[in-house]
Amino acid sequence: MTDAPQRANTLPPALAEAGATCGRLLLERSETVAVGEGSCGGLISAALLAVPGASAYFLGGAVIYTRNALDGLLTGRVDRPEKLRGASEPWAIHLARAARVHMDATWGIGEGGAAGPSGNPYGDPAGHVWVAVAGPVEDARNLRTGQSDRQTNMVAFAVSALDLLARHLDGTG
Numbered sequence: 050m051t052d053a054p055q056r057a058n059t060l061p062p063a064l065a066e067a068g069a070t071c072g073r074l075l076l077e078r079s080e081t082v083a084v085g086e087g088s089c090g091g092l093i094s095a096a097l098l099a100v101p102g103a104s105a106y107f108l109g110g111a112v113i114y115t116r117n118a119l120d121g122l123l124t125g126r127v128d129r130p131e132k133l134r135g136a137s138e139p140w141a142i143h144l145a146r147a148a149r150v151h152m153d154a155t156w157g158i159g160e161g162g163a164a165g166p167s168g169n170p171y172g173d174p175a176g177h178v179w180v181a182v183a184g185p186v187e188d189a190r191n192l193r194t195g196q197s198d199r200q201t202n203m204v205a206f207a208v209s210a211l212d213l214l215a216r217h218l219d220g221t222g
Contacts, residue, residue, distance in 0.1 A: 053160025
């Protein structure tokens with residue numbers, strides 16, 4: 050028996066695994082990442098930061114849940130597309146680019162969606178998200194979970210964003 054306190058993994062297993070995979074790959078490549086996320090509420094950042102040694106690759110993250118947050122945290126230095134709307138491919142790409150540039154990272158992750166339980170003001174259903182990476186390459190993907198449960202969707206969105214980054218880090222992009 051050990052005297053060390055038992056600790057529970059507070060992140061869902063799929064999210065913890067996705068964060069660990071990205072952390073390992075970023076460390077192996079000596080690259081860095083920054084995050085601009087919305088409907089995930091910080092879960093992408095939390096998964097990356099849960100890895101021991103994260104300070105070697107994680108430069109920062111911002112929860113961009115409103116236009117006020119975008120204006121206050123990631124405005125300037127990256128041209129914002131006109132008529133940009135949340136939960137769209139251009140939105141996720143813009144957040145990824147802005148996070149990367151503002152924090153001088155190799156990679157940026159961007160995310161915007163409708164976690165639920167209902168859709169968003171743009172007409173997207175609950176479970177709809179765009180995730181993007183910007184860095185040596187740019188890529189985006191759309192996910193529709195078909196679920197209305199907010200927490201389930203938040204985790205699925207974060208895992209999707211981390212999986213997209215991992216694919217580009219390991220060359221399977």
